Amino acid sequence: MRVGMGESDVVLLNAVPRHASSIWTRAYLRLLFGGDMACALIACVSVLTGRLLLGAFVPAVEYVLGFALIVAWPLALAMGGAYRQRAHGEGTEEFRAVFNGGVGLMATVAIGAYVTQTSVARSFVMAMLPLALLSTLYFRYKMRKHLHRRRVVGEYTRQVIAVGHRESILDLVVQFRRQPHHGMQVVGACLPSDRMDVELDGVPVLGSFGDVAQVVAQSRADAVAVLACPELDGAALRRLAWSLETARTDLFVAPALMDVAGPRISIRPVAGMPLLHVEHPEFDGARQLVKSGFDRIVAGSALILLAVPLLVIAALIRMTSPGPALFRQIRVGRGGREFSVFKFRTMVVDAEQRKGELLDANDFDGVLFKMRNDPRVTRVGAFLRRYSLDELPQLLNVIGGDMSLVGPRPPLPDEVARYGIDVRRRLVVKPGMTGLWQVSGRSDLTWEESVRLDLRYVENWSLILDLQILWKTWAVVTRGEGAY
Template sequence: MTAATMLSPVSTRPAAGPGRTEDGRRQVHKRSYLRAVVLVDTGIIGLAVLGGYVARFRGSEPRGSDIPYALLAPALVAVWLVALRLQRCYDDRVVGYGADEYRRVVSASLRLAGAIAIIGYIADVGVSRGFLGISFVAGTAGLVAGRFAARKVLHHARLRGVGWSRRVLVVGDAAHILELVGTLRREPYAGYEVVGACIPDALLAPVPQRLGDVPVIGSFRSIMEAAAGAQADTVAVTASKELTATRLRRLGWQLEGTGIDLVVAPTLTDVAGPRIHTTPVAGLPLIHVEAPEFRGIRKIVKELVDRTMAFAALVAALPVLLLIALAIKVDSRGPVIFRQTRTGMGGREFGVYKFRTMVVNADALLAELTARNETDGLLFKMRDDPRVTRVGRLLRRWSLDELPQFANVLRGQMSLVGPRPPLPSEVAKYDGDVARRLLVKPGMTGLWQVSGRSDLPWEDGIRLDLYYVENWSLASDLTILWKTVGAVVGSRGAY
């Protein structure tokens, strides 16, 4: 379907814009959340400073300080909060959005710690370094954890439709608008609510238009009026040949002083921030995209981390592994471990280990069940697959059947985090883009698992795998491992 055919007429009666009550409620939600973040930060810093004092002095009387700790501790809390504000850690463009919030919190704390250390050395103020060290380490970690918890509360509120979100007017051509809207709606908890669109050839009368379910409320000549009418607080500009650099610059001038933010969504997608650098050349911001890293010291470190953690996990889980093996033997006849040929990095095949969760002749029965496949693409999935045993159903629910894959990680065939290991029959049907999944080792878990597992459509699963291949990092691996715990405990998409 072309972009032109996606435009569909709607009722000739203009849609009612959001009332003042709705806009006021949104502002109240925003102010309430920001106040809550300030209160949480204050409490965490206060506890960190108190904990640093108790841990350092353990009830004894502090000596050698030129400033009483009864004054120093509250002053440190106040100065720390000021440092966070100066670093714009309470800016509504940052709070609740992206990793920049965490970076600013850490940066403000480290800069304050460095400034206090320098001032203390120059002025020769006798303040315990142990007290300051413990306070700043505990406080910085606590602030990051507090922001993470606050963001989770905000995400849940947004999913229920009661949290603070940005109202976005999307500007561009039809095809790129639909792509951007789809991207924003894949993660509704991120807080970007699309309220309308402006396209070059908008027809508002006698029959208004829609792009999918997004109302077209203006053309490029009426962006300001459309933003005001929809009470948008953000104008998101995507690609369009009619939207020249001069017109975009003038739009930025028009938005000055209105309280409406201007964001530009480049056509370059699925590239993580660390790979993108902006270089100004003759007043033109050029985006430099670094090539993906498939070898080097970071890969070596990843390998060491993988094997160390896999060995530790196998040792720790040994009693559980023995109990699972016994349960499988008692429940059904056949081997305990199921070995299946999968394709790894570079197209090399290997045997992946799992606890057996199906009857022994499961492959022979597959042909009879093909018509009942509940997923798209190259995979076969059924929620109530009759081949799964009683114990196997329990193991799949908690992903315990995949514990033997730690042995694959130890052998260097898999990684803890990576794309899903495909079957050779799947790889034989790959096109050029999908084959890039084979540039890295497959993983026990990955973005596909923490984003829905078996509930995820084939196209979305491939997109997430390719995103990981292009943008992997040790930090993202740790984040995915942490999210995997939540996905497993919640049993999301497990069948």
């Protein structure tokens, strides 16, 4: 087996035509640049018009300064990294770059005005630039949603060659297909030479580990994803990176710790070697206190605001089916402690007794029991489940400290009894009303996928991640997808 690249590989890659993704990438960047400048223009015109309508005198120098800030706005964002290709499409890096660039320009103008003892910049620092920042963040959010929609239909994607073992590549293909908004499409695979297949779930096997350069050249792929495998050591990866460098083909390397990311990972040089340092997740301390305080404040406020709708839902349940409006069930919380979870009743009162009759009709492939057309669900209950309204009484559990707004799904005791060692890891944090499983497919997920998402949250939780999940939850439940 030949692991590595020769001179002929590099020459071949030099002759590769430009990647298809570079065309739409440049067009997308032009749209971002023009939209950012338009946001600054609208903000400037709004501030100057507002001052004129209020009867203020606007000297000519302020028009000149306004024009200068409009031109400087996208330049400041570029210095913050807002036009980096890797920042677009997912994560918070793009919004953080926009914020940093905007705040940096504000600080520059404010300091310049202070140093020169001029007052003409006050309205721009206090009104125009903050308005430009807010409008640009909104514009970037809408552009990201547009990018996601185009990727779902197969456009604006990056073609990837996956390098690794069969099982790892199959898992990568499934994840990319399930979440097409990431814009990554596996168009070919390279396997160990002693384990060659014709294809993997529709993805053709185009070569072995020693053929990666030729495969990239022939397929005109945009990126190579190297999955964790012992055959590709540091020297082989280094040669692979050299061979992809001239053609500007991106190289992604998946670490063995697949679900650990973000601030927990850092690279530290020790004795001339770059070592990956993985910090332990924090489950106690100040961050946990902040999270608990945030949960209780938001849950209490939500109960007050939703008091009337909650009473209406309870009345509808009582009027349409016999039995109580609330349903209590024993669930397992943090550390294996059991508690009573509150939900609006969505089934007939003898649903638990009838469960044994329906086990053969389970639509789930793991320890959970789910049916798409469960005959025990009432008509009102089906509506409540579709939009997750039946979960609202769990705000009481959040206030009581048994649950969090965001966390793993609260399991039943009989489910926990069948957990393996790895799955029990999800019990080290409080269960949540919503979580990564809620915004990634809900009941359409397989058992393995739901466990993987819960464990990813446990390993990488943060208040910022909670806010992102809460924001995405609103969009998911209003569409009513994946719930039954």
